[in-house]
Amino acid sequence: MPLTADVAAQQVQERLRSLHRLIYDIEAERARNEQCIDSILRAEKAVESPSSSEDSSSSSQQQMQLKNLYKAGLTAAEQEESLLRKALSRIYEIRSIKNERRIQARYAGNKETIGCGALMKMLLSAAQTLPLHVGRVGERAPPLCGAVPPDPGHVAKAGDAVAALVRVSEKEENWILAEVVSWLPAQGKYEVDDIDEEQKNRHVLSKRRVVPLPLMRADPRVDEHALFPKGAVVMALYPQTTCFYRAVVNRLPATAADPYEVLFEDSSYADGYSPPERVAQRYVIAIKEGKGRAT
Amino acid sequence: MLGKRMHHNTKGRLASKGHDNGKPSSPGLSPYNKPAKIPGAVSVGKTKVEVCPIPYIKIQDNAVHLPRFTAIAARSADEPIGMDELDSLQLELESLLGNTALRIRYYQAEIESIDTNESKREKKGKAAGKQLQYPVKRKFPDDKLVKTKDYTKLSNQPKMSKFKVANASTGGSHNYSNDVVNSDNSVKLELSQFALPKNNIPYKFWNSVDPYCAPVTLDDIKFLESLLAQSSNTTLPPIPPLGRHYSEVWADEHLAEDQNASNPNKQKSSMSPDASSIRKKLEKSNENMITGPLTQRLVSALMEENLMNYEVPDVKVKQTTNTKSSYKNSLTLEKCLRKELVEQGILDPEDLPPLTNPADDEILAEIKKCQTELTAVKKDNCRNLKHLIGLCKQEMIRLNLKKQLDQVDMECIDIYKKMVAAKQKKRPITKKEKEDAWRAINEQIRLNKEINALPLTGPNSI
Numbered sequence: 001m002p003l004t005a006d007v008a009a010q011q012v013q014e015r016l017r018s019l020h021r022l023i024y025d026i027e028a029e030r031a032r033n034e035q036c037i038d039s040i041l042r043a044e045k046a047v048e049s050p051s052s053s054e055d056s057s058s059s060s061q062q063q064m065q066l067k068n069l070y071k072a073g074l075t076a077a078e079q080e081e082s083l084l085r086k087a088l089s090r091i092y093e094i095r096s097i098k099n100e101r102r103i104q105a106r107y108a109g110n111k112e113t114i115g116c117g118a119l120m121k122m123l124l125s126a127a128q129t130l131p132l133h134v135g136r137v138g139e140r141a142p143p144l145c146g147a148v149p150p151d152p153g154h155v156a157k158a159g160d161a162v163a164a165l166v167r168v169s170e171k172e173e174n175w176i177l178a179e180v181v182s183w184l185p186a187q188g189k190y191e192v193d194d195i196d197e198e199q200k201n202r203h204v205l206s207k208r209r210v211v212p213l214p215l216m217r218a219d220p221r222v223d224e225h226a227l228f229p230k231g232a233v234v235m236a237l238y239p240q241t242t243c244f245y246r247a248v249v250n251r252l253p254a255t256a257a258d259p260y261e262v263l264f265e266d267s268s269y270a271d272g273y274s275p276p277e278r279v280a281q282r283y284v285i286a287i288k289e290g291k292g293r294a295t
Numbered sequence: 296m297l298g299k300r301m302h303h304n305t306k307g308r309l310a311s312k313g314h315d316n317g318k319p320s321s322p323g324l325s326p327y328n329k330p331a332k333i334p335g336a337v338s339v340g341k342t343k344v345e346v347c348p349i350p351y352i353k354i355q356d357n358a359v360h361l362p363r364f365t366a367i368a369a370r371s372a373d374e375p376i377g378m379d380e381l382d383s384l385q386l387e388l389e390s391l392l393g394n395t396a397l398r399i400r401y402y403q404a405e406i407e408s409i410d411t412n413e414s415k416r417e418k419k420g421k422a423a424g425k426q427l428q429y430p431v432k433r434k435f436p437d438d439k440l441v442k443t444k445d446y447t448k449l450s451n452q453p454k455m456s457k458f459k460v461a462n463a464s465t466g467g468s469h470n471y472s473n474d475v476v477n478s479d480n481s482v483k484l485e486l487s488q489f490a491l492p493k494n495n496i497p498y499k500f501w502n503s504v505d506p507y508c509a510p511v512t513l514d515d516i517k518f519l520e521s522l523l524a525q526s527s528n529t530t531l532p533p534i535p536p537l538g539r540h541y542s543e544v545w546a547d548e549h550l551a552e553d554q555n556a557s558n559p560n561k562q563k564s565s566m567s568p569d570a571s572s573i574r575k576k577l578e579k580s581n582e583n584m585i586t587g588p589l590t591q592r593l594v595s596a597l598m599e600e601n602l603m604n605y606e607v608p609d610v611k612v613k614q615t616t617n618t619k620s621s622y623k624n625s626l627t628l629e630k631c632l633r634k635e636l637v638e639q640g641i642l643d644p645e646d647l648p649p650l651t652n653p654a655d656d657e658i659l660a661e662i663k664k665c666q667t668e669l670t671a672v673k674k675d676n677c678r679n680l681k682h683l684i685g686l687c688k689q690e691m692i693r694l695n696l697k698k699q700l701d702q703v704d705m706e707c708i709d710i711y712k713k714m715v716a717a718k719q720k721k722r723p724i725t726k727k728e729k730e731d732a733w734r735a736i737n738e739q740i741r742l743n744k745e746i747n748a749l750p751l752t753g754p755n756s757i
Binding site: 012013016017019020021023024026027030031033034037040041044060063064066067070071073074077078080081084085087088091094095125128129132134135136137219221222255256257 | 351368372381390393399
């Protein structure tokens with residue numbers, strides 16, 4: 001079903017309204033949570049105070065009290081979490097609707113031309129607003145979240161951002177940032193567009209020359225296992241370009257909104273590495289050994 | 296590397312030539328300044344700058360950490376959320392979500408630690424009264440760390456008391472003894488709580504070794520004898536007569552299938568004889584191919600000659616006669632040819648390969664080879680088994696002697712004890728006692744000699 005501009009706008013409006021309602025709910029839920037936290041903090045103080053620790057029966061009573069408070073806090077926090085997830089999913093839906101529209105517009109042939117500066121800005125904002133995965137307790141991060149590799153049979157959808165190994169000259173191959181146009185199942189190949197529209201080429205590349213970018217960010221405080229470890233050799237988008245190069249992870253993001261700090265391999269520096277550069281989670285991917293190195 | 300980038304630059308891939316310092320010109324969305332960075336929940340508010348252990352963003356700090364969220368929450372529903380607000384709202388909501396997720400983990404860890412504390416306390420209360428007060432204070436975020444802290448605190452005490460024990464025993468003073476017993480008790484309690492899982496590897500090892508070291512029994516010999524009987528009685532399976540060639544069987548099957556396909560109404564049971572008869576008819580034309588090497592040579596020689604002489608019809612006649620000859624005929628022909636050629640002195644009988652029976656194919660040869668191998672193995676097995684049985688029997692004798700020797704040894708020890716007792720009581724030793732003692736000692740010597748005279752068995756005997 002084609003998504004006409006009117007329908008899209010209507011859907012977006014609907015979600016915005018729902019989002020607004022959810023925000024009221026969240027604010028109310030936060031107030032309840034704060035009450036819980038206050039009482040917990042008071043109870044914790046009471047337990048810690050020396051007078052009570054003498055008598056073990058009263059202390060155990062306090063412990064039970066504290067435990068009940070924690071339980072109440074837990075349910076409140078879970079409530080808040082579910083509201084927040086709902087609100088965020090509204091935002092993600094809006095984004096996917098807009099993306100759908102954009103892809104359709106491109107198929108229709110009216111490509112919006114973007115200048116260099118605007119492109120860089122767009123790339124940054126896309127990286128920042130990439131949906132965040134916050135795992136529930138005991139849940140592993142899904143494929144294509146942070147550093148988690150895709151499933152073996154994964155096929156990138158049209159419009160997905162990928163790194164693509166493209167021959168740029170006789171001897172040179174480069175990993176460029178590209179967008180999937182279509183998947184050709186008969187040949188096992190992708191049709192991709194260079195993200196930089198000054199390069200007018202459309203490439204048809206076999207699956208192994210295309211690496212999907214993460215579809216979600218990982219929260220370093222919750223899902224640290226879904227990030228590349230320090231010292232990992234990765235492919236990272238060099239700042240202010242649309243090319244991926246080999247780099248070493250120097251520092252992990254501290255928060256979900258933070259980028260990685262990486263050192264690019266660069267023989268023009270004495271130690272073989274560039275000074276630290278900041279690259280968003282979306283643009284740091286696992287290296288494809290043996291293929292990623294353009295010589 | 297840089298060269299490559301330069302190359303891109305010329306290609307125009309280096310997108311922003313204007314901002315060299317890496318800061319894009321976007322004013323609203325600067326790349327990585329965090330709109331709401333929340334380290335735990337530091338209250339920037341009025342009074343305290345104390346770090347709260349619970350990850351939380353205080354409502355009073357809304358304006359600082361969640362400006363967009365707060366603004367939207369304060370607005371009425373009539374004033375919709377703008378698309379331009381989504382990015383920052385998303386980030387704020389995400390940071391809230393991250394916080395909530397952490398808070399859930401914190402609560403769960405706390406509840407769990409209270410539970411484990413309770414169960415520990417219960418155990419302790421039963422075992423040793425309220426000797427040890429658990430530290431109640433816990434700090435986020437690292438529950439594990441807290442636990443290890445607890446462990447170190449606990450393990451400190453046993454160390455101290457152990458030290459005391461050592462002191463008490465070496466110093467020889469018994470002043471501490473009461474104290475020591477008490478603390479020793481507690482040490483045991485503590486240790487039992489932190490006891491390592493039981494180490495049963497030695498038992499496992501000895502269990503695994505036991506079968507190899509256990510004394511030989513009659514059952515073992517019986518088992519060996521049954522093995523020997525089994526292996527000497529079994530005869531190799533006879534070689535079945537040569538069946539139909541697999542290609543014939545397959546050809547029959549193929550034909551049957553084809554027939555089935557062509558007229559499906561026919562019953563299946565009547566297929567196979569039909570098929571084989573058809574195939575036989577077809578095959579007759581090919582039968583001349585199965586001839587001996589000499590026949591083939593002769594035929595090819597004749598054919599060549601005939602071709603040279605352009606006597607084509609002649610060849611045809613010969614071939615047709617050939618085709619009619621059965622396989623047996625071709626064999627006799629081969630034999631005749633062979634005989635003739637040898638008699639004429641054209642061929643040396645030693646050059647020729649031995650005349651082969653049609654059943655003598657490589658498979659039969661392989662079967663025969665396997666059979667000879669098997670018989671050899673069987674012989675070897677039987678020999679080894681016999682040897683083993685012999686050894687076992689010897690070992691049985693030896694074990695018997697050993698048993699007797701053990702008895703005599705015990706007797707000797709008894710007599711010795713009696714004599715020592717008598718000496719202590721200054722009672723004279725009777726003649727009978729002396730005789731008994733000598734008898735026992737002589738028996739001991741005799742048995743020892745006998746055992747030593749036996750040939751050695753076991754791994755050391757070669």
